[in-house]
């Protein structure tokens with residue numbers, strides 16, 4: 001009898017095969033003269049476009065695809081089925097926290113008074129929007145245990161940049177911007193990039209055998225030239241830094257700051273607060289922890305929370321409450337690092353994150369964290385006999401395996417990830433963090449039910465068996481998608497993103 005996973009894979013295959021056959025071999029659908037519209041006969045005098053537009057009028061007809069309405073609809077619907085989304089299934093992309101984005105967030109963000117508010121509206125007509133900003137700030141300060149916050153940055157990396165700019169402004173105001181930022185070798189690549197773009201030298205710091213910070217070595221590395229340590233907690237291997245207090249003390253003793261990359265806040269929310277364990281400045285990813293959509297390159301939001309010592313340097317404007325309860329935007333902040341983003345940031349994301357926080361409440365957020373950690377540990381327990389665990393340290397919201405056992409049969413983490421597509425799942429994060437050779441980084445998030453986790457585990461175990469019995473099937477995967485192994489370098493370096501008329505160069 002077919003297992004649940006085999007049935008599931010069978011169905012995906014059938015659907016994909018049907019779509020692939022219907023698609024034919026060519027992506028090109030255009031044929032001269034086809035139309036998806038019919039205009040009524042002209043009932044006003046015709047006008048020469050040149051008389052209206054002068055030199056701006058185009059000489060030749062635009063080269064656009066010519067298709068019928070049903071062909072267009074089928075084209076886009078078909079394309080959408082070639083994509084993968086959290087709304088289709090589990091998306092265990094480690095470090096990215098691909099949790100479900102509740103529909104209530106979307107509903108609230110589309111309410112007319114919210115969606116149609118304009119950033120140039122006068123303050124007295126923007127009290128509601130400013131109130132949303134202010135309430136979200138209060139919630140995030142409560143969650144992080146910090147003292148001041150800006151919502152302006154548009155992504156996690158942008159938050160890092162803003163946070164290190166604050167650190168730089170702080171040190172500069174004290175007379176010396178300092179020279180370097182210490183970054184563990186397990187860090188997200190954006191951390192060293194941030195330090196460098198803020199004018200700091202990056203001091204690469206080796207993780208210890210637990211995947212954490214060696215406190216004695218850190219004490220040696222920190223000196224009066226150190227502006228900050230950028231620490232991800234829990235680290236990118238999903239391990240909580242339990243020496244965090246001592247780490248903060250070592251930095252503070254030398255006048256340096258502790259920056260926390262808070263992208264992994266999904267493991268801490270409602271449990272512990274960075275402000276309480278010595279962090280001076282951190283960013284959050286609303287598009288991870290607080291369930292605003294991400295993954296399509298759309299707007300993100302990376303608020304930066306800090307201690308009072310950094311507050312004078314926050315980007316302008318800041319929302320302030322006057323004694324009469326009216327909210328104002330204050331631009332008169334002489335020590336501010338300036339603006340980092342147009343207006344106040346990605347307002348629609350604030351609305352979604354606030355809806356999520358209020359819908360969950362403190363107990364709900366704590367439960368979310370517990371479920372996220374439980375799910376990751378469930379997967380760890382169910383897979384640790386077939387995939388190698390490079391660190392035995394307890395996992396938090398994500399678990400990292402290595403492909404060491406599978407490489408004996410010539411199969412690497414990237415191959416296993418591709419085979420996972422055949423089983424109907426988005427791949428995990430491949431080959432990251434760099435400190436684990438051949439990493440499989442799995443973050444299920446709290447969104448997944450026991451049934452979905454079991455399907456995933458079943459798929460991962462079957463793949464491990466295939467690696468033993470018939471590695472070629474894994475090496476050639478995916479078999480169920482329209483295109484299989486792509487030239488990933490060219491796809492990244494020279495992506496073909498625009499339709500061009502057939503014969504006019506590329507036809508992708």
Ligand SMILES: *Cc1c(COP(=O)(O)O)cnc(C)c1O
Nearest residue numbers: 095155156157188190261263300
């Ligand atoms: C996602 C992530 C970032 C960067 O966030 P973006 O919004 O993608 O810029 C930084 N650090 C860690 C640990 C992350 O997981």
